[in-house]
Amino acid sequence: MGKCLVQNSIRRLRFDAGEMTQKTLAEKTGVTRQTIVAIENAKYAPSLELAFLIADAFDTPIQNVFSYRKEIK
Numbered sequence: 077m078g079k080c081l082v083q084n085s086i087r088r089l090r091f092d093a094g095e096m097t098q099k100t101l102a103e104k105t106g107v108t109r110q111t112i113v114a115i116e117n118a119k120y121a122p123s124l125e126l127a128f129l130i131a132d133a134f135d136t137p138i139q140n141v142f143s144y145r146k147e148i149k
Contacts, residue, residue: 081118081144081145081146081147082118082121082142082143082144083118083142083143083144083145084115084116084118084141084142084143085140085141085142085143086101086112086115086116086130086141087116089134089136089140089141093134098112098113098116101130101133104129104133105126105129105130105133106129107126115130127141127142
């Protein structure tokens with residue numbers, strides 16, 4: 077079975093949102109800045125609820141923030 081990857085556009089969205097800081101996004105979503113860093117760097121996949129909260133913080137549909145890619149080996 078291949079490896080599943082969740083990718084995100086958080087860094088670009090933060091820049092487009094007036095250069096929103098990771099700390100500000102963390103405060104808007106109720107998590108730590110370190111959690112946002114880990115998600116942004118694809119070191120951690122957020123829960124579905126957190127993914128929706130992040131999308132809501134940018135006032136955009138979730139598919140504009142996260143995408144799924146299956147790596148076939």
